[in-house]
Amino acid sequence: MGDDQGPTHTIGITGATGEIGGRVAARLARRKVAQRLIVRDINRAPELPGASAAMAAYEETAAFERAAKGVDTLFLVSATEAADRVDQHISAVDAALAAGVTRIVYLSFLSAGPAAVFTFARDHFFTEAHIRSTGVSFTFLRPSLYLDLVPSWIDDQRVIRGPAGQGRVAWVARDDVADAAAAVLAEGAAHDGRTYDLTGPEAVTLGQTVERLSALVGTAIYYVPETWEEALASRRPSGAPEWMIEGWASSYAAIAAGELDVVSTAVPDLTGRPARSIEGFLRKHPSALAHVRG
Secondary structure, eight states, X not given: OOGGGOOOOEEEEEOTXXXXXXXXXXXXXXXXXXXXXXXXXXXXXXXXXXXXXXXXOTTOHHHHHHHHTTOSEEEEEOOOOOTTHHHHHHHHHHHHHHHTOXXXXXXXXXXXXXXXXXXXXXXHHHHHHHHHHHTOEEEEEEEOSBXXXXXXXXXXXXXXXXXXXXXXXXXXXXXXXXXXXXXXXXXXXXXXXXXXXXXXXXXXXXXXXXXXXXXXXTSOOEEEEOOHHHHHHHHGGGOOOHHHHHHHHHHHHHHHTTTTOOOOSHHHHHHSSOOOOHHHHXXXXXTTTGGGOO
16 A cells, blocks of 8 residues: 555544544545554444554553554543543553654543542543643644533433533534544644644533524423432443443533533644534434434
8 A cells, every 4th residue: 555655644543433533533534644543442443445454452562563563643531430541541652652653643531630629530641741741742632521421411300410500511523633633644744742722612501502402493301400429320231341331420520620611723723614502413313313303
């Protein structure tokens, strides 16, 4: 592939079978960018023009190093939440550098910090810190909570429950995050050393969110505040481990604490078009709230 066209720069894409990595890979393919799709299951790797695939998990150091050989820039999508997620990230970063990767674009999270209220955001901070410590060129993309996930927060009683209080969040569409990431990856060193907060166009409370959704679908949807203890208790029947339950509940608590009350112009600055609103998202995805209509 491309042997008669001289040297090419190859971008490594992790998470290419997932929601963000898959979108980014498709966008880069449309730009005719050479890609290496690094996936856990080679049989699920998307078939895209200009892309090859290699199989490796983040924690498989030797396999990841082999998979990243020949890659210049790595798009590192954060791993699924796990007790050892930071260790997985560090393993992948170190293997990528051993393979010769010179630039990492990491999908982090808004307001990542060592004591963030959203417990999973702490993982992102420590991953960012490790990437910085290596001296590799980097760009950090810090999206807000995904607008795409809001429908899944609505239960069978058409209620969103959680300890978000009157805090605000600028929901961001996955498509906007993917568009921004593709621009950063394709444009290269111009974005080195930068951290971009990727948000929607406005910050709203959960009460305002459900009001907007209700108007769009013609069915009443409600927000019911919970205390922290109520939030933990209501999620424990899932059988998930306590650290995961705290992570779920703390996403709401982070809203209450103001950690997600951020509106950035990064999406329009990077993509050349406005970030999608709640209404814009549902116009593009009209079936997203099919389960609460009527």
